Amino acid sequence: MKPSADQSAHPRRLAPQRGPPRKNNPSPSAPRNDIAPLPIDLSLDACATHDNTINEDGENAITQTMADWTLNEATNKIEESQDESDEEESYHGEIESHESSDESSVVSEQEIELPDGYAPISLDELSTSPPPSMPLVLVNLQSLCGYIPDVDEREVLISQITEALYADSSNNIDDEHEKSGEGLEFDTRVVELFESRVGSHVDTAADIVHKIKLLDDEAATRMQENKSSEDEQKGDEMSSLAIITYPEFISDSTMSQSTARLWKLLHTSHPLPVIERLFKHLRNSSQSLLWKIEMHNQIRELVVHEHKAMMSRMAAKEYEEWKTVRKEKLEKLYEVRETILLRVDVARERYEKYVEERERKVDIEMTRRRGSLWVESKKAIELESQNTTDDPFELDPYESYDDDGWGGVIKEDDIIGDSENIVVSEYCPGDDDDSESNEEWSPVGMSVVVDDTAISDECKKVIESESVEKNRLVFNTSANKLEPITSDDNAQRKSKRLEKTAARLNGHQAMSEEDAIVRAKLKTTDELVAEAMLRNLQQRLEGVDNLLECIQEEEWADEEEEEPNVNNDLDELDTDSSEMSLLDRLLAMILGGLSRTYSRTNSEEEHFRFVREEHKSIANEWLQAFGRLPQLPTSNDSEPEPGAKK
Structure with missing residues (x-):
């Protein structure tokens, strides 16, 4: 794809890849150029008071009102601007859809959410309702005895088999366990019947169970009526079958569990038809009931494992397909970023022109209201904004401070300036110009001033007394001694400085509030639309930069080191039929x-x-x-x- 003439005129600017992209906020102020003023009324004195422009929450009521009626117009213009670039960025959503797969090439099994009904179910999670049926043991008496027993023999055999299944390991055949409904070794001994093909599993819902019960009822009726015949005594094939019920509780090596609860767990459903079909065969299999429960749970865990493995393989396959087109998408995304960046520059330039025009009108209006005070206040505000020092006073170059750490030490010349008629001169030319006397130390080091008259080399008054020290004159001996500086003096100095600072800040604050009111009034609808468009483009640019950073870092990681090969065996089958x-x-x-x-x-x-x-x-x-x-x-x-x- 060849760049256009506008794009070739500008150098290629790549997105930041190693850190978060920098946010481009619109500049609050810009260099002012001579632009033709917009037709707007500058007479704002009638509504410039603080009471009718600031609401209870401290917000500008005029700005809020303007925002209400310009919102729809700004939204429409933004939508029109967005429609212009829909064709250029039509594939942006397609690339963004792969953002989740960019962060990690392979989805871990722990992060995969299971569908409803896949997780294993415990006995505690079951409801208290009874199961749809109950398990039974179907015993073939003909296979056990070698012939079809008659009615009397059938009753004896059923009683013996029941006692054998309910008896404990010490062969106690009392009625204690049978009455309590607990079979200590029932589940283990019934397996012997299943393995010998003498018994098989059925449940109360089977048709053969109903037939056997009808046969037993008819036999009981005939015995009560003492009616029998040789044909009936011989019996038939149905009379060779007997039903043994399960105990109320099944015991294993650790605890006893309810047979109904265990059987109900085997009736829990599964969303997949193949698993539901497998569970049906498991319930009707002639196996131990506890073995069925364990197998049921193992099948559910296997289904969960296979589901997660399938999702991981699908994610890995999608990631491999994404890697084949990643470079192409990355190049297209860079072109999209250049287009958006050019649009951001155009929108920023347009917005800054409106800002410049508004600032010029604000200066005109504030100068008309305040005159030179506005210019001085504006300069002071700019100086204070540039000052990064916490102390508003000038620091002492000699780093001499008071004991309390506030300000510099008061020098003698400050106090001498405040005293009346106290003038000390470092020297005064006289008759004797002895160099040693001229080098004597002066406590003040200032030129002598008496009644606003400076005494210099042409001093009119001649000192005749030799008892007075040469080169030092004191005209008010009563005030010659300096008073010591106390903590009260420091407190007064601090208070005065704070008052001056507070007064200056209050003046600046009042001026700034008025400036904000005027600035809000002069903000036009076109400027609001330009600002909204600029912010919208900056947000879109930020999203493209984030996506570019993610994809580019992934591309670099693939180039620097070889990624582990993912075993994508979605369509691979084991062709070796001998291995199960x-x-x-x-x-x-x-x-x-x-x-x-x-x-x-x-x-x-x-x-x-x-x-x-x-x-x-x-x-x-x-x-x-x-x-x-x-x-x-x-x-x-x-x-x-x-x-x-x-």
């Missing part, structure tokens, strides 16, 4: 515990086909949701595999 992923192992443990009752199949072959299709379908959905399959932990990882025994 972590998800494959989790699905093998969960789906391997499903029973034929859950899959509703008639043969083992159909059941295995159902498990294989579910495994493949869940893996594909996981891949679509997270972009990869979770890998197995390496040997350096300290975390155990989910579901493994610790």
Whole structure:
């Protein structure tokens, strides 16, 4: 892109890169040139009083009133000015959108916010409402005995299995634990039934449970009526199934937990359909209830980890794409800055012209009101503004100060000047011009003055008395001795100086207040619009400088040192089919515990086909949701595999 004629006339000015950009505030005063005055009335005496121009809050009422009716006009002009440069800076928002990614190339996992429903849930966070169903153990008595038992044998077998599951390690089969609803080793012993394929997991919502309950009710009715037949005694396939309920509390090695609370935790939902589908298979798997709880929590933690890893990979990929176009955007941003900088210079020059014209009118009006007092007061104000010393008095060149540290020491000539008719001369020419007598010390060191008449070498009065010391004359011996300086004298001196300073400051303050009132009245609408446009352009320039600083420092950092390579494996898949992923192992443990009752199949072959299709379908959905399959932990990882025994 070739620069225009206006841009080539000016040297390229780069933005400050190592520090915050300097703010360009409009100058309150500018050198005055001879500019044609604007048509404005300078007769402001009628409204120049302090009472009708300053409100209760100390603000200028005239300025506030002018700001009200000029606000809309100023806003319209600013909007028109901004529309002129919209095409030049159309991509500024696009660059600014990458500002967050400029600060750090890789988003840390701790800074990623999780969507609702992703975080693991504890038992304390569950509501007190009951779960939709309760877990049960379905026992196949035919597999246990080798034949289908009759009704009486069925009742005996169910009672024995229940006692075995509820008994403790010492084989105490009393009713204490069963009455208390606590199964000390129920969760451990029920796994033996699951592994031997004698028992399987069901819940109260299963259809087969309702059928078994109906069969039990019919058998109980027949026993009460003492009706039986040989066919009924033989029974059928449904009579070979029995239901064992879970205890009220499940105990592990440390504590007892409510079975209903544990089962309700397994029914908590998840936003992702694939995870919700996996949780359903986990609930119906023939595994230990405590193992299911641990697996449920591990799956939630794995989902959180995979979600954060996916967001980090996406952020890293976006950052790599941004780096490819960063130089181009940086050059365009420099061109935008040059354009804005030229507009700032034009706006500042325009604003300073209005300021110069207003200052000239203020001088004319204040000179008309105050005359020479305004000129003197203005000079005094300028001198005081240039004085950076806290002490308003001139310092003693010999650094001689009072004991209290205020001002310089009072010299004899100050006191001699205040005394009446006391004149001391260092010498007076006489008959004898002895050099030794002329070198005697004089306490004052001033020429003698008597009644405003100086005594010099042509002294009219001749000293005839030889008893008087040569070269020293004292005409008032009663006042010849200097009085000692006391603290009261210092206090009076301080008070006088403070009074003079206060009077001078009060005069300057009154003059400054009047000057501010006149200055506010003479501020035109065009000047307000010019000032607003200048400030708006300066703010935009500041934003461009900040963005330039951030992008430029990032570019320099990439040039100075090589950035670490980010493993962007969003589309990379493990092609080695022999190596199982972590998800494959989790699905093998969960789906391997499903029973034929859950899959509703008639043969083992159909059941295995159902498990294989579910495994493949869940893996594909996981891949679509997270972009990869979770890998197995390496040997350096300290975390155990989910579901493994610790």
